Amino acid sequence: MNSMADLRAFPYPFGDSDVYRYSNNAIPLDPPNPIELTDSYFDEISLKRELLTKHPERCYHSAPHTLDAQWEVVDLIIDNLVTHYPDRFELEKKDDEWVFSNVQTNENITFTFGDSTSLKIEPLDFIGRHVQEDLLLMMQRDGNLFLDAGQLCFPANWSLYFDAGMSFKEIHSPIPGFKDQSLDDRILQFLMRIEAGSPWWRKNWSLLAGNRLDTSLETFADWGQARKRVTKENAGELVHLRVEVQKLFRLPKSNGILFTIHSHMLPLEKFVQHPPWLEKFYSILDELPDFIAGYKGISLYRKQVLEYLEEEMRKR
Amino acid sequence: MIRKELSFSKGKRKFLFCADSTEEKSLHDFVHQAMEEGIQFDFHIVGEEPDSFLDMWFNQQKMGSYLYISGGWDFVNRVKKIALAAGFSHEEMQMKVTGPFKKKLICCTCHAGNPIEDEAYITCRNCGAELEASTHYSPRLEAYLGYVSI
Structure with a gap:
């Protein structure tokens, strides 16, 4: 893909402001599609499957009571795939006997919808292997949301194994400032009011020294080292803007919430080709409070990235 | 608490x-x-x-x-x-x-549980990683998360 196509496809994460703070920046999702296929589809699902095979304990978790909700996820995603990508996915249904076909991988999977014994792996794990998105399932009970199942191959430095079973606030408790002005509570209340048929989405961003998608907390000791190697000279190539497109769907029968995360990455040298993006990003990164930079893992090399961006701005 | x-x-x-x-x-x-x-x-x-x-x-x-x-x-x-x-x-x-705290610290790298009392740093008994104790707590694992630093 050429540079301009990369730029056009990239989900630019910043708004109008020159200042970034944590907020509930979710907006209604229209059209209401949980899944998006990009040019990296084949590479990314291959990587996902490899990670799931080698590291199941960190990439997949489920509590037994999530199976019904998992089937709802299968229904939602297959319906989206065959409707929007009819030349790449097919579905034949005869009552509850389904045959799902992934044309690109040349797979035909036959199963009885709702019968988990008819699949070799759990429903969420099965459908997650056909999409680039990470899939998290939050179940609602006692006025709270709990991370009760998930397939997570491309986490931004967190651990599904550790966070599984936690409530929304417990998961987010390590984020500095996230409790300020009760933001954690306001977002939780927002999530619990999401209605079936009216999904929402938001973008979240961070910087990554390196270009791996599988930045799990479990492997931080490996990929985190690159933070120390960032210089003004190599920042354009080494440092990537990482954007998560996050979507939220209420599952009507189980009352769970499906949270999909599609991670996109672009090296800064490509990102800065569009001058308004360059200037906006410089302002935001320059102003970013230390506690946010620290949590996003940028502190060690923020200075080098700012120097790189300044030089790029001088060139234009 | x-x-x-x-x-x-x-x-x-x-x-x-x-x-x-x-x-x-x-x-x-x-x-x-x-x-x-x-x-x-x-x-x-x-x-x-x-x-x-x-x-x-x-x-x-x-x-x-x-x-x-x-x-x-x-x-x-x-x-x-x-x-x-x-x-x-x-x-x-x-x-x-009263007496020693017997908290468990999960190694973020290998998931091994390590007994700790009040230490801020320990060495994982399974993989040898240097772990920093955090307050991030998992009710499911009944344990705190130990982070590695680079």
């Missing part, structure tokens, strides 16, 4: 004092204060009683009851679990541990 020292909680309808046989004295001041202020209370020194006894005791309580637990690490955690299951919230109890 498990504390080093307890404090008297004002404005409660009833107190439940619960200690193991070695720690009953640590609650005497509070019992005394409850008596002086005319607040209803129960006081149990738990010996061989089974979980079902404590479960029944907690389930008989009405809204506004407040629980003190004092004893060794295993005792306090056992009683806390039963109380939470019976509907007490963390805001409705205070706990004091």
Whole structure:
């Protein structure tokens, strides 16, 4: 893909402001599609499957009571795939006997919808292997949301194994400032009011020294080292803007919430080709409070990235 | 939260004092204060009683009851679990541990559980990574998260 196509496809994460703070920046999702296929589809699902095979304990978790909700996820995603990508996915249904076909991988999977014994792996794990998105399932009970199942191959430095079973606030408790002005509570209340048929989405961003998608907390000791190697000279190539497109769907029968995360990455040298993006990003990164930079893992090399961006701005 | 020292909680309808046989004295001041202020209370020194006894005791309580637990690490955690299951919230109890804390720290790299007391840093007994103890707690694993630094 050429540079301009990369730029056009990239989900630019910043708004109008020159200042970034944590907020509930979710907006209604229209059209209401949980899944998006990009040019990296084949590479990314291959990587996902490899990670799931080698590291199941960190990439997949489920509590037994999530199976019904998992089937709802299968229904939602297959319906989206065959409707929007009819030349790449097919579905034949005869009552509850389904045959799902992934044309690109040349797979035909036959199963009885709702019968988990008819699949070799759990429903969420099965459908997650056909999409680039990470899939998290939050179940609602006692006025709270709990991370009760998930397939997570491309986490931004967190651990599904550790966070599984936690409530929304417990998961987010390590984020500095996230409790300020009760933001954690306001977002939780927002999530619990999401209605079936009216999904929402938001973008979240961070910087990554390196270009791996599988930045799990479990492997931080490996990929985190690159933070120390960032210089003004190599920042354009080494440092990537990482954007998560996050979507939220209420599952009507189980009352769970499906949270999909599609991670996109672009090296800064490509990102800065569009001058308004360059200037906006410089302002935001320059102003970013230390506690946010620290949590996003940028502190060690923020200075080098700012120097790189300044030089790029001088060139234009 | 498990504390080093307890404090008297004002404005409660009833107190439940619960200690193991070695720690009953640590609650005497509070019992005394409850008596002086005319607040209803129960006081149990738990010996061989089974979980079902404590479960029944907690389930008989009405809204506004407040629980003190004092004893060794295993005792306090056992009683806390039963109380939470019976509907007490963390805001409705205070706990004091005497003797060593036996927390578990999960290695973020290899997921091994490591026993810790109050250390800020330990070496993972399984993979040898240097771990920094955090306050991020998993109820499922009953453990805290240990981060590696680079």
